[in-house]
Amino acid sequence: MTTDQMLIFSILGATMGLFLWGRFRHDVVALAALMASVIAGLVPAGAAFAGFGHPAVITVACVLILSQGLQNTGAVDWLARSALPRDAGRTTGMLALMGLGAALSGFMNNVGAMALLMPVAVQLADRLDLSPGQVLMPLAFGTILGGMTTLIGTPPNLIVSGFRAEAGLGHFSMFDFAPIGVTMAVIGVIFIVAAGWRLVPVRASAAGEGFDTGAYLSELYVPEKSKAVGLTLRGFEREIEDSGAQIVGLVRNRVRMTAPHGGRRIRAGDILVVEAEVDALAEALSVFGIEMVDPPAEAQDGDEDGDEADRGTAEDEAGHAHAESEDIVLRELAVLPGSTIAGRSARDMKLRTRYGLNLLALSRAGHQPRARLRTVKLKSGDLLLVEGASDAVTGFINDTGCVPLGARDLRIPDKRMAAVAGAIMLGAIGIVTFGLLPAAVAFALGVLVSMVARTVPPRQVYTAIDWPVIVLLAALIPVAGAMQGTGAADMLARVLVDIIAMGNPVAALVVVLVTTMFLSDVMNNAATAAVLCPVALGISQTLGVNPDSFLMAVAIGASCAFLTPIGHQNNTLILGPGGFRFGDYWRLGLPLEVLIVTVSVPLLLVVWPL
Structure with a gap:
C-alpha cells in the first residue's frame, strides 16, 4: 500500500466515523474531507472546487428549483386531491397515498414530495384510526423507493450517471433506471401495504398539534366560469365537507344575507362568506375555481365607494x-x-x-x-x-x-400557473429523454423559463436549493476522484472480489449492493454513492464484466436507506411527527431491504447482464 493510498483511506475512515458520530453536519464533514485531501496533496488545489461545476451537482440544484415551482403553484396539492380517494378503506387509501408519493418522487425531489404529502398522511391516519407513524413510515419508504425509478429521482442516480460518463461509457438516460426501479418500487409498495405497515411500532406523536388559529371568516368571489355556479349552498358545503368549511353568509347585489337557506342556488358574481380553517380554504378554491381576492367593483357593497376610488388609482x-x-x-x-x-x-x-x-x-x-x-x-x-x-x-x-404567527405553508392553488409549472418540468424531462440536451443544461433551461414565468420567483430560486446537499456532493466528488487517482479504489475492489466474493461476479454484485445499503443507512446516501462508484468500477474491471451491473447495484443500494432515521432525510422528517425512536425503523426496514436484495439481484442479471 502506497503512502497516498494510506492517506486517502485514513481520510475516508475519519469521514465515515464523523458521519456516524453525527456531531457535525454532513456538508461540514464532506468539506473537511476535501480540505484534508487538498492539504495531503491528493487533490490538486486548482481542482478542489471542480465538483461545484459537475453536471450531477448542477442537475440536483435545478431539479430542486423546478420542484419548488410545482409546490408554489399548488400543482402537487391539486394532484393529491385528484388522485387520492376520499372514502377509501385502509388498503386502498394507503396504496393510493404511497403510489402517489412514489410517482412524484420519480420526477421531483423526494424530500419535497414527502413534505407535501405528510399532512395528507396524518389526515388519512386519523380517518383510518391508525397512529400517524403507521402511515408516515410507509409514505417515507414509498417516496424513497420512487426516487430510484428515474435519472432525476434521487441524487445518487445522478452521481452514478456522472461516474459512468467519466469512465467513458456515457451518461445513463432518463429512464435507464426504470426497469429495475419501477419493479422494486411496485413490489416494495405492495409489500408495505399488504403486510409491512403492521410492523411499524405504534407510537404517540412526539410533535404537538401545532398552533391552532381557529376558523377564519373569508369572502370568496364566484366568477362566471366557476363550478359552483348553479349549486345549492348545501351542495357546495357537501362537496368540501371533509375540510369542515361552512357558509355563514352570502352577498348578492350588494345585499348581505346572514345564515342563508341551504337550498339557495349560487350565482355568478355572488360573494360567499365562508368560515373555515385556513388550510381548508385552498381546497374550496381549487375544487370550484372560485377566487380569494377582492371582487370586481360592481360586486362591492355600496358603502365602499371611497375604497373603490382608492382602488381606481x-x-x-x-x-x-x-x-x-x-x-x-x-x-x-x-x-x-x-x-x-x-x-x-x-x-x-x-x-x-x-x-x-x-x-x-x-x-x-x-x-x-x-x-x-x-x-x-x-x-x-x-x-x-x-x-x-x-x-x-x-x-x-x-x-x-x-x-x-409561526411559519406555515399557505398555498392558494393557481391552475394556470400549476399547468405552466408542470409543462416546464415535463418539457425538461422530454428534452433529456430524447437526448436533445444534457440533463444539466435541460434542467437549467427549465429553471430559466420558471423564473421568466414566475412559477419560481427569482428571489426564491436560491432558497429552494438544499445547499448542504450541494456542498456535500461538490466536496466528495474530488475526494472520490482521489480514490481512483491513487489506486485506492482498485485496491479495495480487489479485496472485496478476492477475499469476500472469492472471484465470483454474482457474489461480488451482492457484496456491492449490501455494502451500499449498509453505508446508506449510517451515512448520507449521496455520499455513499460518491464513495462506492469508483469501487464498483474497479470491481467490474478486475472481473472483466459489465460495469453497468455494478453501477446500478450502487444506485439501488444508495436508494434503500430504511434501517435508521439518519440514512435519508425522509426518515428524519417523520421522526418527530411519528413519535419514533432510533431503533424503530429496522422492524419494517430490514424485511424490506432483504426483499429488495432478493428481487433486485436476479433483475440486475437480466436487465444489465454481466
Missing part, C-alpha cells in the same frame, strides 16, 4: 406597483393589544393603496363579525390572513405592531 401607488414586481406571499398576523390598527377596518387603513396588501380572511374568537370583511373593525386578538409583497408585509408589521 391603486396602480399608480407605489405599494401596488411594488406588489406586482416582487414575490407575493401569504402571512398570518395577530393583532396585539395596543396595536395602531385596533378599532380600524381595512378600508379605514387604505390597506391596498397604502400598503399594497389584500386582507383575505379574518379569525376572531367568540363570535363572527356581521359586517363585510373590508369594513370589520379589528380588535386585539384578531388573526389576519394578508397577501402582498414580502417587503410590504414586513412594512405593515413594523408600522402597526402586529406579529406574524
Whole structure:
C-alpha cells in the first residue's frame, strides 16, 4: 500500500466515523474531507472546487428549483386531491397515498414530495384510526423507493450517471433506471401495504398539534366560469365537507344575507362568506375555481365607494406597483393589544393603496363579525390572513405592531400557473429523454423559463436549493476522484472480489449492493454513492464484466436507506411527527431491504447482464 493510498483511506475512515458520530453536519464533514485531501496533496488545489461545476451537482440544484415551482403553484396539492380517494378503506387509501408519493418522487425531489404529502398522511391516519407513524413510515419508504425509478429521482442516480460518463461509457438516460426501479418500487409498495405497515411500532406523536388559529371568516368571489355556479349552498358545503368549511353568509347585489337557506342556488358574481380553517380554504378554491381576492367593483357593497376610488388609482401607488414586481406571499398576523390598527377596518387603513396588501380572511374568537370583511373593525386578538409583497408585509408589521404567527405553508392553488409549472418540468424531462440536451443544461433551461414565468420567483430560486446537499456532493466528488487517482479504489475492489466474493461476479454484485445499503443507512446516501462508484468500477474491471451491473447495484443500494432515521432525510422528517425512536425503523426496514436484495439481484442479471 502506497503512502497516498494510506492517506486517502485514513481520510475516508475519519469521514465515515464523523458521519456516524453525527456531531457535525454532513456538508461540514464532506468539506473537511476535501480540505484534508487538498492539504495531503491528493487533490490538486486548482481542482478542489471542480465538483461545484459537475453536471450531477448542477442537475440536483435545478431539479430542486423546478420542484419548488410545482409546490408554489399548488400543482402537487391539486394532484393529491385528484388522485387520492376520499372514502377509501385502509388498503386502498394507503396504496393510493404511497403510489402517489412514489410517482412524484420519480420526477421531483423526494424530500419535497414527502413534505407535501405528510399532512395528507396524518389526515388519512386519523380517518383510518391508525397512529400517524403507521402511515408516515410507509409514505417515507414509498417516496424513497420512487426516487430510484428515474435519472432525476434521487441524487445518487445522478452521481452514478456522472461516474459512468467519466469512465467513458456515457451518461445513463432518463429512464435507464426504470426497469429495475419501477419493479422494486411496485413490489416494495405492495409489500408495505399488504403486510409491512403492521410492523411499524405504534407510537404517540412526539410533535404537538401545532398552533391552532381557529376558523377564519373569508369572502370568496364566484366568477362566471366557476363550478359552483348553479349549486345549492348545501351542495357546495357537501362537496368540501371533509375540510369542515361552512357558509355563514352570502352577498348578492350588494345585499348581505346572514345564515342563508341551504337550498339557495349560487350565482355568478355572488360573494360567499365562508368560515373555515385556513388550510381548508385552498381546497374550496381549487375544487370550484372560485377566487380569494377582492371582487370586481360592481360586486362591492355600496358603502365602499371611497375604497373603490382608492382602488381606481391603486396602480399608480407605489405599494401596488411594488406588489406586482416582487414575490407575493401569504402571512398570518395577530393583532396585539395596543396595536395602531385596533378599532380600524381595512378600508379605514387604505390597506391596498397604502400598503399594497389584500386582507383575505379574518379569525376572531367568540363570535363572527356581521359586517363585510373590508369594513370589520379589528380588535386585539384578531388573526389576519394578508397577501402582498414580502417587503410590504414586513412594512405593515413594523408600522402597526402586529406579529406574524409561526411559519406555515399557505398555498392558494393557481391552475394556470400549476399547468405552466408542470409543462416546464415535463418539457425538461422530454428534452433529456430524447437526448436533445444534457440533463444539466435541460434542467437549467427549465429553471430559466420558471423564473421568466414566475412559477419560481427569482428571489426564491436560491432558497429552494438544499445547499448542504450541494456542498456535500461538490466536496466528495474530488475526494472520490482521489480514490481512483491513487489506486485506492482498485485496491479495495480487489479485496472485496478476492477475499469476500472469492472471484465470483454474482457474489461480488451482492457484496456491492449490501455494502451500499449498509453505508446508506449510517451515512448520507449521496455520499455513499460518491464513495462506492469508483469501487464498483474497479470491481467490474478486475472481473472483466459489465460495469453497468455494478453501477446500478450502487444506485439501488444508495436508494434503500430504511434501517435508521439518519440514512435519508425522509426518515428524519417523520421522526418527530411519528413519535419514533432510533431503533424503530429496522422492524419494517430490514424485511424490506432483504426483499429488495432478493428481487433486485436476479433483475440486475437480466436487465444489465454481466
